[in-house]
Amino acid sequence: MTDHTWNITTVRARQAMRIVQQAIGGGDWETVKIAHIDTGYTNHCVFHMPPEAPSGALLAGLGVNYVEAGKPPLDPLSAGLLLFPGHGTRTSGVLCGDKPGTFVGMAPGVPVVPYRVAETVVLHKETIVNAAKALRHALEQRQAPVISISLGVQSVFGNKTQMRQLGRAVDAAYEAGAMVVAACGQTRQNAPDLMQVQVYPSRYSRAVAVAGVNQKRRICYDYEHDRDWIDVWAPADEIPRPNSLRGGGDRQCLIEQGGGDGTSYATVHVSAAAAMWLRVRGRELDDGGYAGWRRIKAFRKLLRTTARPIQGNDVTGGGPVPTDGRGILDCEALLKAPLPPLASLRKQQRLAENEVD
DSSP: OOTTHHHHTTTTTHHHHHHHHHHHHTOTTOOOOOEEEEEEEETTOOOTTTSSTTSSOOGGGGBBBBBTTTTBBOOOOOOTTTTTTHHHHHHHHHOOOEEEEEEEEEETTTOEEEEEOOOSSSSSSSHHHHHHHHHHHHHHHHHOSSEEEOBBBEEEGGOOHHHHHHHHHHHHHHHHHHHEEOOOOOOTTTTTTGGSSSTTTTTTTTTTTEEEOOOSSSSOOOOOOOOTTOEEEEEEEESEEEEEESGGGOOOOEEEEEOOOOOHHHHHHHHHHHHHHHHHHHHHHHHHHHHHHHHHHHHHHHHHHHBOOOOOOSTTOOOOOOOOOOOOOOHHHHHSSOOOGGGGOOOOSOOOOOOOO
């Protein structure tokens, strides 16, 4: 039987949020916000939205729609082959949902700016460019310190110009100190060769790459024998989530208890943790000189040193579990850990724009 709070419990999100509440002392998230690049949003009951929450939760008015230009980033829930209607609602609900007694996400009430860049989780052609534009907008116009991307492209589906545009956007975020948190995808070791191609932007070494574990704290998606690019694992199987596929308008409040799977969900766990960490450690980071890329390197280093052990590998034909310190996200330990010394941080010199296999 699926524990309906297993994902929250596994990453110790509630303990971490108590630390956040103690740190802010009744205040708000200040400049911390998360840009959520996905299929957009719907008016689901788990979201607090302006004017109800002018400085928190889903800030739809600040987002952009790159699919239907000039319109709000509202997901029309279009049905069709290979489309993922409501994906943005489901993932952002796990990220910031806040309706006590019904559904509460990882970081309830954290400000989220929704972007609509595609109708599917598999980027290709113009949607690769849309994602790059959204990333730039989130960085330059919204000053979002965390950019969450539960989408991806295998390099075979994008030409060099499109992939370079996406890579340059990741490079710009890295230099500015904005964390690009991205999903590694659902490849398996026994999958066809096409499905073994690594997924971008998570594959860029300047992004924070997130893979998935199940309720048993075992790897549920694996990546051949190459895991060097993965920074952390997080819950990615049977995730409770809000759903928008039935009902309609502001009245809808459908919750699926254990309906979500995939590294899309693992990603928003880590994005929420990044926002918590920035809210708790923000002044210390500013005062200590952790600017630009140093902020990202400090976060990634702590993700590894505070991670909890992976218990095994449930992928058919899967390899051994990591033994190099990488493991499962632990939000409480992340927030409690002291910052690594500046001198211990090294810049990732390789440009993302040139980093496509």
